Amino acid sequence: MRVFLTGASGWIGSAVVPELLSAGHDVLGLARSDAAADVLTRAGADVLRGTLDDLDTLRDAADKSDGVIHLAFKHDIAFSGGFEDAADADRRAVDTFGEALAGSGRPLLIASGTLGLAPGRVGTEQDGRAPAAEGAHGSGGPARRLATAQATTALADRGVRSSVVRLAPTVHGDGDHGFLATLVAIARERGVSGYVGDGAQRWPAVHRADAAHLFHLALENAPAGSVLHAVADEGVPIRAVAEVIGRHLDLPVVSVPPDDAAAHFTWLAPFVALDSPVSSAYTGDLLGWRPTHPGLLDDLDEGHYFTGPAA
Template identity: 80%
Template sequence: MRVFVTGASGWIGSAVVPELIGAGHQVVGLARSDASAAALTEAGAEVRRGTIDDLDILRGAAAESDGVIHLAFKHDIAFSGGFESAADADRRAIDTFGEALAGSDRPFLIASGTLGLAPGRVGTEQDAQTSGAFDADVAPGPAKRLANAHATTALADRGVRSSVVRLAPTVHGDGDHGFLATVVAVAREKGVSGYIGDGSNRWPAVHRSDAAHLFRLALESAPAGSTLHAVSDEGVPIRSVAEVIGRHLGLPVTSISPDDAAEHFTWLSGFLGMDSPVSSARTRELMGWQPTQPGLLEDLDKGHYFATPSA
């Protein structure tokens, strides 16, 4: 299968590309920089230069492909106050891919997330599958990205084998610079390994390699309109995460009051305090997906998150 991948050189994409190539697929990766293009070439992929704002390039690449995996998202502006703009760009890309693939029964996958899916209980693949009031033109902030996921699964009605892969908030592994690496950096800066309140709130997690494997399985056989969960650990207590970090850095493990969390953890506080366990039972049954890589605490205990920049 000839597969067009956006975000192909990113944290998830750089694991998805070798997963696809290793299974015999031909990959064409979107690259917006010379460094990204070089990384894709080294990985054995073809390069298409451009960004997700270049809709003609996206349309042409999709038309020439047997399937599309859309992983790119403007995270760089999302965390500087431009999340709605990033979600709007994402929606334009999704609509463009939908138009190019309509009536073809070819696969189209996007990445989404699970954080905050079902507050107070274990979230499932069936949660938030209907758009309700989340119209992409009016819904604020992250709700727009949820609307984008709904738009993707709705493409099944237009003859696209579309699916959404919801990623756990922690997609961990050696080289991760995301949420978990940020928690470690905050502990170093503050001199304590903190958690909010009693630390019993839970985060789901998945190893990057296991997530990449699910994307391949979904590309090859996910039913049209399906929602899948790339989740290995259903919910790891944040206090347990803080204890591993404290042990490796030789720091005290300390509760941070909810009132002080924003000052201590800055932008991460709103996420770190959430209790958001998520199940992937239906995904495992439907796709035959079985994670094989270390869980979050085991991976954290390996030590690569604590290597100093000069190491």
């Protein structure tokens, strides 16, 4: 296949590119900077310069490709308070891909997330699929992203082999600068490795290489309208994560009272306090996806989160 990939030089995309190339596919990656273009060229992918706002460019690339994987999101805008604007740009890109692929039977995969899918119980691929009543999830960025995911699966009715791949909140591996690396940095700064309350909150995770393999399998075989879960660890207790961090940094492991969580964990507080386990049983049965790389605690124990420039 000739695959058009947005977010191709990002944390997930840079693992998806070699995964697809090794399977014999050709990859055309969207790059908004010289640095991103260089990363893609060195990886062996073709480069298309542009951004998510260049809708004509996206439409043309999708029209000339055998399939599209959409991983890009304007995280820089989202984290500076513009989440709704970033979510709206994401929706425009997905709608553009849908128009280009309509009636072709070609695949369109987008990335979404599992966090908060079914708080307090194990979420499944069936959760979050039915359109909510108007206003049920509010009108902010998360509601917009949910609506975009639902619009993507609905493209199956327009002749697109569409799939939504929901990623665990932690996609870990050597080089990760996400939630797990932030927890390590907070522990260093505070002098303790903390967890909220009793630390029983369950945190789903997946190794980056296993997530990339799922995108590969879904591109080739996922039925139209699929919702898939890139989740290897269904739910790791946050206290267990804190214990590994404390051991590697030689810091005490302590409970942070819920009322103090915001001061201790800053922006990460709502996430580490959320019990959000997620299953990928349906995904495994549907596509034969079996994660083979280290789980969250084993990967954390390998030590790379505690060395290098970020340390």
